[in-house]
Amino acid sequence: MVSFFSRRIIAYILDFFVVSAVMWILAFLLSLVFSPLDINYVYGAFPYIAPILGFVYFVFLEKTKGATIGKAIMYLEVRSRNGAHINWPQAIVRNLTKIYWIPILFDWLIGRFMNTDRLFGKITKTVVVNMA
Template identity: 60%
Template sequence: MASVFTRRVGAYIIDFFVVSAFMWIVSYLLSLVVNPADSYEIYHFFPYVVPVLIMVYFVLCEKLEGASVGKSLMYLKVVSNNGNYISWPQAIVRNLTKIYWIPIVFDWAVGKMLKTDRFLNTISKTTVIDELK
């Protein structure tokens, strides 16, 4: 079986596609409401829609279900360090670097320098566990 890190990367890629699909749908619907005559206006809404959708997606999934779609498919779950479900503040803090996808690399790098998983996991007192064990 693949390592937890490999499965987390796979889950992240799956989540990227899920959020991208939602992004296109919501942006298209917004473009119809804001400017129905110009179909290319959809691209102007991406910088505003993407961060909101990413935060909503990850925070809701991890708070309500304990995992995003990608994590569920990879049999991973987010829990508080005490083993309970995470709280709303924990869900928000641990997902702050995912707003534009790229800052997650820095979050991971700082976490590795501090000998932890991710820096924001340390701050939010959360961890990702393997549901197969």
């Protein structure tokens, strides 16, 4: 049996692949608009577009569906501590660290020192629950 923490890591990796696939599709579509000579311009924008796309992906799916694709595959769901679905401010704040991947490590480490799951989970009063 895979631990709860391992399932969350696997879900995050799956979500990374989903966002990456969307980025590649977006890059292909943009390359059709721009000439092949300007393809470096498209790929040069990735460091700015990818964090925003990832942030929107996590916020939108966690708010509307309760889980991202990776979390859904791993039977995980984001809820308020009272068991209700999360609201927009909770979804936005809990995912601020996902704009770039380094802050999520600090979020997790600080959360471990505070005996909680994640610092931003504690701030927003949200938890990831097992749906299996």
